[in-house]
Amino acid sequence: MSITANDPSRKTWLEIPGDTDFPIQNIPFGVFLTRDDVITIGTRIGDYAIDLGALHQLGYFEGIPLTDDIFLQDTLNDFISDGKKTWRLVRNRIADIFDAKNTKLKDNEDHRNRVLFTLDEIEMQMPVQVGDYTDFYSSKEHATNIGSMFRDPDNALLPNWLHIPVGYHGRSSSIIPSGIPVHRPQGQTKPAESDAPVFGPSQRVDFELEMAFITTDANHLGEPIPVDEAEDYIFGMVLFNDWSARDIQKWEYVPLGPFLAKNFASSISPWIVTMDALEPFRTASxxxxxxxxxxxxxKGDKSFDINLEVFLQPEGGEEQSLSKSNFKYLYWNMSQQLAHHTVNGCPVNSGDMMASGTISGSSEDSFGSMLELTWSGSKPIKLKDGSERKFIEDNDTVIMRGFCQNGNSRIGFGEVRSKLLPVYQPKKK
Amino acid sequence: MSITANDPSRKTWLEIPGDTDFPIQNIPFGVFLTRDDVITIGTRIGDYAIDLGALHQLGYFEGIPLTDDIFLQDTLNDFISDGKKTWRLVRNRIADIFDAKNTKLKDNEDHRNRVLFTLDEIEMQMPVQVGDYTDFYSSKEHATNIGSMFRDPDNALLPNWLHIPVGYHGRSSSIIPSGIPVHRPQGQTKPAESDAPVFGPSQRVDFELEMAFITTDANHLGEPIPVDEAEDYIFGMVLFNDWSARDIQKWEYVPLGPFLAKNFASSISPWIVTMDALEPFRTASxxxxxxxxxxxxxKGDKSFDINLEVFLQPEGGEEQSLSKSNFKYLYWNMSQQLAHHTVNGCPVNSGDMMASGTISGSSEDSFGSMLELTWSGSKPIKLKDGSERKFIEDNDTVIMRGFCQNGNSRIGFGEVRSKLLPVYQPKKK
Known part of the structure; x- marks a missing residue:
């Protein structure tokens, strides 16, 4: 079945900005709360959010095998379970409904009013219930930077790194959508000058520039997924900020890996961009x-050319670019990650999320974390307001954006934006 | 509210074995498939499984605030979300319904036929949908054994171990109930004599004797749970066999912890024994x-005196005890684990599972894994059939049992039993 939704010549009857991340060739999927306080599954074209639940009730998906309530849900998990053929039919149909040549919805004011929302009328939610979340460590530049800082610059990569797409399990419950603020975590740290650990707010809160993919039901217990079939089980991708507390991490992580240093929050962009939409931007690893x-x-190209940029906005100040990177820098691709994850028979389900690990490039202005950008705090970043940053400070907002661009053709992810609040203060009882 | 279900003098009108793990003072919760192929939530007394969905429909829980379908679900998550007060009301009521002095159900044959099942008429399911699974590493004896074998006997414990209840995230999707067989995993290992890693079946498949607790919704993002409130959020416990592949673990686990070595399977006993039922067996850590x-x-005693035993049964042979341990040996208790897990604001939800880590005692016959029992394969165990075991072999069945005992009073967990099958063979397409 061809991906007609990708036709680059297609225009929409909706009025949309020329430089939007969400042209009619994108058609991502998300979940939002409408002005009527209803949760629905939707898509986005330009600055319009489109209620797929309403479209389906009005009969616009006739002929596609979908249950009546498939879009009237608070997560995409069931729709993702329907599989790639169905995702493609729905995405092609949406492109057709909003095609400039199609007047059916365009000329029906009542239907339009039920289906279309402006962005200020909706509130984006988590798009999936994440069953299991895995974080990989797939950037060679990032792993090398970390190894150089904390071990030995001459032997920065550990012996297994070039053989295994190293990954570890993370916490699903603290994955939150863009816009939800995060409290500075507290925890145990062990200052170099102290014999015993101390308790208090982390002094080294960091972001990690990552992307994550979302899977469908892929296999049963015991059954591996071959590397060349892996993409059949990937629904789409989001931007992923893997908040980290470096001082907590340092004291806790040997021998079983990071735990409280990571599980206080990870923030994602709320629109899942499908692998079909990213197809024109396929590239080599x-x-x-x-x-x-x-x-x-x-076999073939399994990576994608996705421009990534991180911004920091101090309270009341303007946002400022900290780093530019690209998804294609990753040494290990998603197909390898999924093949490795399941080679022992580990089951992967609809809504599972797998993040890339920090995506750093080779130049200093392409590093994907403050830890690397400031070289563990030794080279602070000067902000436009004259202040300096070694790590993230209270009330700073971190913004990540990502998009693919090929001439005039652009497919973007929007952004993931989150503010770091001071330490949580318990309410008086 | 008092836990009248714990009254040690209470007898039931059901005929049950004298030495059962499930006297009327236990009243665990589980999920099963009935002879009519219906999934329901139930409890167990002696060798009877009791359909709580049917009991509720028949009005036996009148006066307790429960939704109509609370027990007609395929997981306990919603019931666990109802909170401790409701769990206690339901458990006390069940004790009352089956009390020898209560003839209401006893004398109603129609009701009895709808509510009572023998064990061969049902099939136990996963009791909860596990949102997130965490594995701790809380046995000092186990951590010391591992450190002695792989690092330095004189500095076996890592510097953080006595300060932090060390834990890491595991995989929810591969947690399975007792009775489901497990395939020997394949993966990368790095033999000492080889320059490059090799791929193939793990040669060092092991069990880990653990217990796990199941939580209710405990906190919001950002909010820590104080250690002395932690028990309010623990619903109950199960036996937990954390299947492990030692050779895969050795090659993959630095620096981010175990991954494929653990996530191919963890097996649990299917009846969740409530913290209320365990109350009489509270003891010091x-x-x-x-x-x-x-x-x-x-403050106070936060551990529990639970006898644990591991058995191995070769194909066609008889089962044989490998190890006897006790939950009370654990250095870190569940309250400390939950307080630590949330001190950074990590959210804990209904159905989350947290395992103890391998529970080893101080004597060699109380170690909780083959790795320790055979000291990394150097001291094979002799079985009654004359064969030897360094690790688990294909078609071996591993069985773990656990119970509390105080004079004639016994509260048990039943067992978790699972067979190791040979490597998975893909079906021909």
Whole structure:
């Protein structure tokens, strides 16, 4: 089945900005609360949010095998379970409904009023209930930076790194959508000058520039997913800010990995951009430096050319770019990650989320965390307001944006934006 | 509200074995498929499974604030969300319904036929949908054994271990109930004699004797749970076999912790024994060896005296005890684990599962894994059929049992039993 929704010549009858992340060729999926306080599944074209639940009730998806309530849900999990063929039929149909040549909805004011929302009328929610969340560590530049800082610049990569798409399990319950603020975490740290650990607010709160993919039901317990079939089970992608507390991490993480340093929050962009929409931006991953075991060898291009940028906005100030990176820098791609994750038979379900790990490039202005940008605080960043940052300060807002661009053709993710609040103060009882 | 269900003098009108794990003082909660292929929430007394959905429809829970369908669900998550007061009301009522002095249900044959099942008429399911699963590492004896084997016997414990209830995130999707077999996982390992890693079946499949607790909705993002309130949010406990692949673990786990070595399967006993039922077996934890930070200091006894035993049954052979341990050996208790887990504001929800880590005692016959029992394979265990085991072999069944005993009073967990199958063979397409 062809992806007619990707037709670059298609125009929409909706009025949309010329430089939007969400042209009619994008058609992402999300969940939002409407002006009537109803939760629905929707898509976005330009600055319009479109209620797919209402469209379906009005019969616009006739002929596509969908249950009546598939879009009247508070997560996309069931729709994602319907599988790739259905996602494609729905996305193609949405492109058709909003095509400049199609007047059916355009000329029906009543239907339009029920289906279309402006962005200020809605509130984006978590798009999926995340069953399990895995974080990979797939940027060679990031792993090398970390290894150089904390171990040995001459042997920065650990022996397994070039053989395994290293990953670990994270916490689903603290994944939140863009816009939800995050409290500075407290925890145990062990200052170098102290014999015993101390308790208090983290002094080294950081972002990590990542992207994550969302899966459908992929396999049963025991059953591996071959690397060249992995993409069939990937629904789409979001921007992912993996908030981190570096001082807590340092004291806790040996031998079982990061825990409280990571699980206080991870923020995502709320619109899931489908793999179909990203298809025109497919590109090659870096060439493997070691011979890979067969289960990690793949055919064709499995990465995507996605421009990424991180901004910091101090309270009351203007936002300022900290770093520019690209998803294609990643050494390990999503197909390898999913093949590795399941090679032991681990089951992957609809709504599972797998993040890339920090996406750093090779130049200093492309690093994906404050830890790397300030080299563990030794080179503070000067902001336009004259202040300096080693790490993130209270009331700073961190914004990540991402988009693919090819000539005039642009497919974007919007943004993930979140503010760091001071330490949580318990309410008096 | 008193826990009248714990009255040790109470007898039931049901005929039950004298030495059962499930006297009328237990009243655990589980989910099962009935002879009519209906999924329901139930409890167990002796060798009877009791359909709580049917009991509720028949009006036996009148006066307790419960939604009509609370027990007609395929998980306990919503019931657990109802909170401790409701759990206690329901458990006290069940004790009353089956009390030898109460003839209402006893004398109603129609009702009895709708409510009571024998164990061979039902099939136990996962009792909860696990939102997030965390595995702790709370046995000092286990951590010391591992450190002695793989690092340095004189500095076996890492510097953070006596300060932090060390834990890490695990995989929810591969937690399965007793009775479901597990395939031997495949993966990358790095033999000492080889320069490059190799791929193949794990040669060191192991069990880990653990217990896990299940939580209710405990906090919001940002909000810590104080250590002395933690027990209010714990619904109950199960036996937990954390299947492990030691050779895969060794190659993958630095620096982000175990991943594929653990996430192929964890098996649990299907009946959740409530904290109320365990109350008479409350006991002290080992005395802390280091001054604890205030958020980990608690009042009173927070551990439980639960006898644990692991058995191995070779294909066609008889089962044989490998190890006897006790939950009370754990250095860190559940209240400390939950307080630590949330001190940074990490949200904990209904159905989350937190396992203890391997529970080893101080003597060699109380170690909780083959890795420790055979000291990394150097001291194989001799089985009654003459064969030896360094680790678990294909078609071996591992069984864990646990119970509290005080004179004639016994509260047990039943068992978690699972067979290791050979490597998964993909079906021909």
């Amino acid at each position: 870096p060439k493997p430096e070691k011979e890979l075991l067969p289960y990690l060898q793949y | 080992p005395k802390p060896e280091k001054e604890l930070l205030p958020y980990l200091q608690y």
